[in-house]
Amino acid sequence: xxxxxxDQSAPLDTRARLRIxxxxxLPEIEPGAxxxxxxxxxxxxxxxxxxxxxxxxxxxxxxAEGRLVDLRTIEPSPFxxxxxxxxxRDPRHIEVILGESRRIVRMDRGVLICETRHGFICAxxxxxxxxxxxxxxxxxxxIDPDASAAGLRRALQEQAGASVAVIxxxxxxxxxxxxxxxxxxxxxxxxxxxxxxxxxxxxGYELHxxxxxxxxxxxxxxxxxxxxxxxxxxxxxxxxAYQPAAGSALALVRAxxxxxxx
Amino acid sequence: xxxxxxDQSAPLDTRARLRIxxxxxLPEIEPGAxxxxxxxxxxxxxxxxxxxxxxxxxxxxxxAEGRLVDLRTIEPSPFxxxxxxxxxRDPRHIEVILGESRRIVRMDRGVLICETRHGFICAxxxxxxxxxxxxxxxxxxxIDPDASAAGLRRALQEQAGASVAVIxxxxxxxxxxxxxxxxxxxxxxxxxxxxxxxxxxxxGYELHxxxxxxxxxxxxxxxxxxxxxxxxxxxxxxxxAYQPAAGSALALVRAxxxxxxx
Numbered sequence: 001x002x003x004x005x006x007d008q009s010a011p012l013d014t015r016a017r018l019r020i021x022x023x024x025x026l027p028e029i030e031p032g033a034x035x036x037x038x039x040x041x042x043x044x045x046x047x048x049x050x051x052x053x054x055x056x057x058x059x060x061x062x063x064a065e066g067r068l069v070d071l072r073t074i075e076p077s078p079f080x081x082x083x084x085x086x087x088x089r090d091p092r093h094i095e096v097i098l099g100e101s102r103r104i105v106r107m108d109r110g111v112l113i114c115e116t117r118h119g120f121i122c123a124x125x126x127x128x129x130x131x132x133x134x135x136x137x138x139x140x141x142x143i144d145p146d147a148s149a150a151g152l153r154r155a156l157q158e159q160a161g162a163s164v165a166v167i168x169x170x171x172x173x174x175x176x177x178x179x180x181x182x183x184x185x186x187x188x189x190x191x192x193x194x195x196x197x198x199x200x201x202x203x204g205y206e207l208h209x210x211x212x213x214x215x216x217x218x219x220x221x222x223x224x225x226x227x228x229x230x231x232x233x234x235x236x237x238x239x240x241a242y243q244p245a246a247g248s249a250l251a252l253v254r255a256x257x258x259x260x261x262x
Numbered sequence: 263x264x265x266x267x268x269d270q271s272a273p274l275d276t277r278a279r280l281r282i283x284x285x286x287x288l289p290e291i292e293p294g295a296x297x298x299x300x301x302x303x304x305x306x307x308x309x310x311x312x313x314x315x316x317x318x319x320x321x322x323x324x325x326a327e328g329r330l331v332d333l334r335t336i337e338p339s340p341f342x343x344x345x346x347x348x349x350x351r352d353p354r355h356i357e358v359i360l361g362e363s364r365r366i367v368r369m370d371r372g373v374l375i376c377e378t379r380h381g382f383i384c385a386x387x388x389x390x391x392x393x394x395x396x397x398x399x400x401x402x403x404x405i406d407p408d409a410s411a412a413g414l415r416r417a418l419q420e421q422a423g424a425s426v427a428v429i430x431x432x433x434x435x436x437x438x439x440x441x442x443x444x445x446x447x448x449x450x451x452x453x454x455x456x457x458x459x460x461x462x463x464x465x466g467y468e469l470h471x472x473x474x475x476x477x478x479x480x481x482x483x484x485x486x487x488x489x490x491x492x493x494x495x496x497x498x499x500x501x502x503a504y505q506p507a508a509g510s511a512l513a514l515v516r517a518x519x520x521x522x523x524x
Contacts, residue, residue, distance in 0.1 A: 016284030016487050016494055024278055106522045113522065121438040123471075130472070131463045171474065175437050175523035176383040178516050179455045179475025181482070183439070193441045201393045202493075209385075210392070212433065213441025214486060220443070221483030224476060224502055225278050231464075232278055240486055254440050260368045260375065261437035261523055 018239040022225035022232035028133065029233075031066035036155030039234050048162035053237040054152065055222040058170040058185060059131055059139055060233035061148045067140040068132065069096055083107065093129065096138050100125035105262065116141060119253040120185055122172045142168065145186025146248045153188045165189030165242065168249075169219035175261065182223035184215035187247040192216070213252060214242070280501040284487035284494035290395065291495075293328035298417030301496050310424035315499040316414065317484040320432040320447060321393055321401055322495035323410045329402040330394065331358055345369070355391065358400050362387035367524065378403060381515040382447055384434045404430065407448025408510045415450045427451030427504065430511075431481035437523065444485035446477035449509040454478070475514060476504070 023043040029035065039054070048054070062068070076084070076091035080098060084091035087110040094112070101114040105121055114125035118141070126141035142148045149166040156164055168186030173179075184192055192215030196207045222235035256262055285305040291297065301316070310316070324330070338346070338353035342360055346353035349372040356374070363376040367383055376387035380403070388403035404410045411428040418426055430448030435441075446454055454477030458469045484497035518524055 016286055018282040018483075018487055020280040020282070020483075022278030108522050111522065130467050130469050131465065132467070133465055171472070176516055176521060177445070177475065177478070177514050179473045179478065179514065181475050181478050203393065203395055205392050205394070207392050210433075211441045212485065213439065213443050216439070216441065216443050217482040217485050220479040221280070221282075221486065223474065223479050224483060224499075225280055237486075252439050252441065254438055258371075259438060260370050260373065 018221075018237060020221055020225055021236045021238070022222075023234040023236065024232055026060070026233055029060050029063040031063065031068070033064045034155075035060060035064040036152050036159055039152075040156070040160055043234070043236060048156060048160050048164055048236065049238060050163045051238075051240075051242075052162065052164045053167060053190065053218055053240055053242075054156065054164050055167045055169050055182075055219055055235050055237065056149075056152065057226060057233040058126070058141060058145070058168055059128070061142050061145070061152075061168050061186075062139050063132075065142055065148065067142060068134075069138045069140060070134070071096070071136040071138055083112075087112075093124075093127065093138060096140070097125045097127045100127055100140055118145065118185070119250060120172075122170070126170060126185075141170070141185065146188060146250065147186075149186040149188035149247075149249075163189075163244065165244070165247070167215055167219055169222065171223065181216075182219040182226070184213075184219045184249050184252060187215050187249040187251075189244055190215065190242045190247050191245045192247060192249055192252050214240075215247075215249065215252065280483075280499060282483055282487055283498045283500070284484075285496040285498065286494055288322070288495055291322050291325040293325065293330070295326045296417075297322060297326040298414050298421055301414075302418070302422055305496070305498060310418060310422050310426055310498065311500060312425045313500075313502075313504075314424065314426045315429060315452065315480055315502055315504075316418065316426050317429045317431050317444075317481055317497050317499065318411075318414065319488060319495040320388070320403060320407070320430055321390070323404050323407070323414075323430050323448075324401050325394075327404055327410065329404060330396075331400045331402060332396070333358070333398040333400055345374070349374075355386075355389065355400060358402070359387045359389045362389055362402055380407065380447070381512065382434075384432070388432060388447075403432070403447065408450060408512065409448075411448040411450035411511075425451075425506065427506070427509070429477055429481055431484065433485065443478075444481040444488070446475075446481045446511050446514060449477050449511040449513075451506055452477065452504045452509050453507045454509060454511060454514050476502075477509075477511065477514065 071092040074092040076095040080095040103115040106113040153166040171180040196210040333354040336354040338357040342357040365377040368375040415428040433442040458472040
């Protein structure tokens with residue numbers, strides 16, 4: 001079972017107030033870019049403090065890591081052609097999606113819900129055509145988003161001397177509910193889950209099932225200042241009390257045997 | 263199609279900074295309590311400003327509305343007994359859950375995923391035994407959470423002269439991901455969805471599918487200061503730019519015909 005990630009002994013004051021700053025003014029992110037350096041340069045007015053949580057949109061990370069594919073170089077398989085025809089999609093886009101998937105969860109009405117190589121379940125295996133430079137470019141998820149987060153965390157420590165946690169976020173749809181929300185696909189520096197199992201409520205009732213996902217809630221909170229047109233690809237959360245830990249977004253992936261909706 | 267809820271013409275500054283205050287020091291909420299008055303009294307130091315979003319935990323609302331059931335008064339049906347035996351549950355709790363449900367979505371490993379009378383899909387139809395006074399009390403969702411939100415919004419306008427939006431939140435699990443997150447089950451004063459469909463990204467690519475659910479993200483953001491032990495049942499979000507609108511959390515419920523996971 002995951003250990004609590006928030007410092008339960010912290011006075012209530014430290015939890016009851018949160019500030020979220022968007023990091024504005026980042027330039028177009030080129031493959032190979034020093035993303036931590038660019039964020040530090042752009043986020044200057046707020047700087048970083050120990051204990052901050054930096055949330056970075058997946059697309060900025062993927063661009064810096066060169067996870068772009070020119071669709072004109074893609075030779076779709078017969079299966080990709082079949083799917084594309086059935087769902088009025090670009091067969092080259094489908095081919096890239098299949099290459100990023102280890103399982104198709106649902107395929108209906110033009111929507112492909114895929115399990116990515118990491119284990120995340122999302123539309124199109126996270127392969128996106130929007131907010132990408134060039135007419136034919138598709139953007140893939142980072143190969144290892146936890147490693148991306150850890151790299152940013154290390155770089156911020158080295159370049160700014162600040163001990164922060166880092167979350168890589170992406171917008172995912174949900175069954176049963178309209179609209180996408182930002183969730184964590186990479187985590188470094190905090191536990192993404194916090195358990196209340198075994199804790200007593202104020203009436204003495206022992207909680208049996210409550211595990212919260214603060215990493216996803218932190219990602220969602222920052223979407224409110226990011227927007228989807230990529231003006232603000234990073235944000236800083238200040239005032240969230242947590243105990244530093246290695247962390248991994250894979251803790252957010254429900255094991256197949258425990259999942260009622262595969 | 264839902265209209266954008268954020269003011270797209272607002273200068274970026276107003277979106278790029280958010281503050282979240284927990285409303286602490288609320289007393290035990292009794293049936294019939296003036297919840298708006300209690301929140302105003304407790305949230306005094308921050309007050310309310312026009313444009314704030316108040317998020318209130320469902321349990322506080324349900325208590326004020328008297329949505330508590332003494333399980334000792336419940337006579338379980340034969341079906342409730344059968345389910346309870348198969349899943350090692352209290353048959354009276356099961357009976358109350360069934361009474362709040364219009365459909366069972368999944369029933370496995372002691373977990374009941376139900377569609378509530380409102381259309382929300384969540385564990386136990388939202389019927390909870392934790393954070394409730396008395397040994398035998400179960401807490402139900404509000405009968406009409408949108409109306410609960412609208413009532414609080416009106417009361418805050420009358421008692422404090424502030425035009426705020428109100429969200430009633432509850433923690434819901436998600437398929438495929440571990441941990442629950444706070445989502446909106448009642449909304450008044452803003453559109454819960456924001457569409458980017460038809461908008462152009464900075465590269466001129468037209469977005470075809472992106473609809474965000476800021477009401478859920480606002481609910482998630484405030485969970486970070488609320489905690490699950492009910493110390494902080496309400497929080498104020500300041501700095502989120504939105505266009506006032508009637509709003510309804512039912513816009514967040516995906517129509518059955520559009521849902522791939524029913």
